[in-house]
Amino acid sequence: MVLADSESAVILRLRGPLDLKCLLDSIDVVPMQKTISRTFEALRLQVKSESCVLAVCNSPVLIWPNKSVFEEITPDAPCEDIFQFIQTDDQETSGKRSTKKKNKKGVSASVINLSLMMEATKPGPVSAPILTRTAHKSHLLCATLPMDCAIWSSCSDTIKDGCEQLMKALTRQLFEMEKVILQCMKGTTLLVPEPLHFLLPEPNGLVTVVLPSGVPDKELEAQRRELHGQFELPDNRPFFRRANTYHFPNEPYKDGYLRNPHTVLTHPTLDNGKVYLVQGIYSYHHYMQDHMDDNGWGCAYRSLQTICSWFQQQGYVERGVPSHKEIQQALVEVGDKQASFVGSRQWIGSIEVQAVLNHLLGVTSKIMFVSQGSELASKGRELANHFMTEGTPVMIGGGVLAHTILGIAWSETTGEIRYLILDPHYTGAEDLPVITEKGWCGWKGPDFWDQTAYYNLCLPQRPRVI
């Protein structure tokens, strides 16, 4: 993953609303655009003014970036130093926890949240206010711009550097928002721009893109195409759908499922071996979740759910992860099962997983058949190819238990192979250390498979879309 390169990096994230408010004297396109542009220019001046303040959340640290006033900290200190001022009252906040995690492997970046504020006070003496009343039929434009800038800074960057970058990003975002508003203007209907963060493959890294809010992804393909060009990204997979937005490390997933538990594992070292892994983000689905007692029969359903979560979180589909019942219903709908199947506790296998993926997600899958578990050891090249080109989690079932394969380590020269397995039979809580230490998510050798049983592997193929 990209995050691994950026160990001990700090993300500075600046958020805060800005009021976009102006009277539109005319609602003809040109004068309206002119007024809107002028209002944006005023906002850009406002954030460049001395009254602009960056307040580090949960800390007394305040920065006036445009007059180089740094309260509580020294501007030449590294960004990381800010963490010592941040109060962490629970585990939710970034601060200390991330710093602690740093000693472990598979570290992601830590986030410093800042809020954008304006100093309303000014030096006196002052001129008392004037009330101006304008009686003139017109239109009022009134919106709140949800400014949200994030920059990736290395730990050697000073606080001053970080703030300068943030302020540049803020001004740039105002330009982008102006562009989006003007582009999407239809009569007097304006769309509020929405900044979204995406973590792109290197060399792009973390980027922020402004899209019109309220417009569904499927209507934004033209914008995405432009973005793919701009960032030189392949035109066959989504990078800028809303589901692709970067999940900041200090924001816990609200649904409670663990994401990518395998990232904390150490890769096996094989002679001349390479590691081929699932690409992107999935959630770990296993027995007993969602108040559903499926212990003993639901493993393939759970593996299928993990696959569905991957397609959803990569932005291929908007559909949520299907429940056992929805999976069963789908199988009835495609004619694979009788109506009585819905609500039963019957097993499903790889072929059913393939059918459901096709019916509910519109995703086709390849089936790989091995008549004996021992044959799996020779499937290294095919699996490696799958993870390189498709990168989807693989469901494996057949005569015995169902599992999810998340990747392999394979040596082309020796043929040696290890499998990264996500086990849906886990019945415990979402406790990452337990899951990884007890091997519910872990690397397994070829002897993991029942050498004499047959296996069917369902290899989902990702649609070529953006």
Place this chain on the structure above:
Amino acid sequence: MGRSYIVEDDVEGYLSRLCSQLAGPVTGLLIGQSTVQRDFVVMATRTPQNNESADGGKSVDKEWVSEHARQVSRMLPGGLSVLGVFIISESDAKDTLTTLRQLVFSVENLISSERLWTPADDDVTDCVTLHVNPKTRKTVCRTFDIKDPKSVAKPADWKYQSGVCSSWAMVSCCLSVDLMVPLPENMAFTRNMDDCLKEELKVWAQQIERGVCLIDGKKLPEDAELKAGQKKNVRQTISAQLLITPDMQTAADVVQRCGGCVSVSGAIHSRAFLHSNKPKAKLAEKLLKRDIVSTVATRVQMLLEEPQTQNEENKGRKQTEQFCLPRRVFCAVKSTGPLSVCDYQFSDEGLSEMTDRFKEMLDMDAAEEDLDATQEMIAEVIESEVTEEESAEENEMLDPWRNNYIGVAMATAVALLALAASIVYLSDV
């Protein structure tokens, strides 16, 4: 245990002068600061004579006293408020209780109806009443919990002390105000403008209340004590800063039709006083924010009460009218201490009108040179940053009263600039 009021010595002198001068019953207001820990009374002021009253001031006029209290509370900076009422009468203290009770409730109701800030849990809701017998000079002090309509009188301590006015710390700031309110399309009545402005002021008040207050440049923990302000007889000013952030609005329509707009734009000087017995940062912040909200709301209210703002003849003729809000002028309560009261001066008023009002409302003998009018200037309509388009249009300056008819908005109201450019100015005065 009841509340214990620590009262400035001068109040004793003031009350005893009233006792010796007057025959009939006299009412008045008690002014000071009530906090959970301590209560201080710094001033007393008699109710002005009501020349229009039927019985020539022989009986207590609840409405008159309340109106006086409303006017006085506008003249009190942050930290000072009308704490209650006094009555000097020969009747038995017990017999005046009902009157006093009615008075404090009526006073409090009227004053609180003008408040735009949100009351806090630790606000003191007890109001003080004081009965003084002019013959015996016996004083009886009682409090009523104003939050409880059924509250009964609770005895309280009333203790005179010298120098109560001298040990106060002042927190102050100057703050920019920039409001813009759309007016409904069918704006025919001033009522609309008043309501719209009041709504916007409420939203703005919440923004101020949510703001981050810095004391001497620092964000202090809530329970921190202010270091300054603990010495006596030294004018100690603590400067405050306020950081604000707008509210996230999720209006359905980004663009809405309107019949025009009202803006309030400029700056104000705000101050609040804290008794310097271990003043807390949290209290300083609360009092200052309330003063900010009150001083703006009061002035807008005062302007709307002015007849020419309401002048129907102007409606529809002028497309853009400007009115200067009054400036804030301060006057020290005592020459030795930092405590001050304030009044608002319209551009057509002289300082003598201020001193008259201090006399009438607060019974203070202030000379013009005692007034501090340096904190704020009355706005002049400044032609700053006039763009080419605007300067092409000649601004006609007519100043028959306080209002200026002018087309160029303040530089801050950038949006208005665009509008002003296309306005034709009609002047028929």
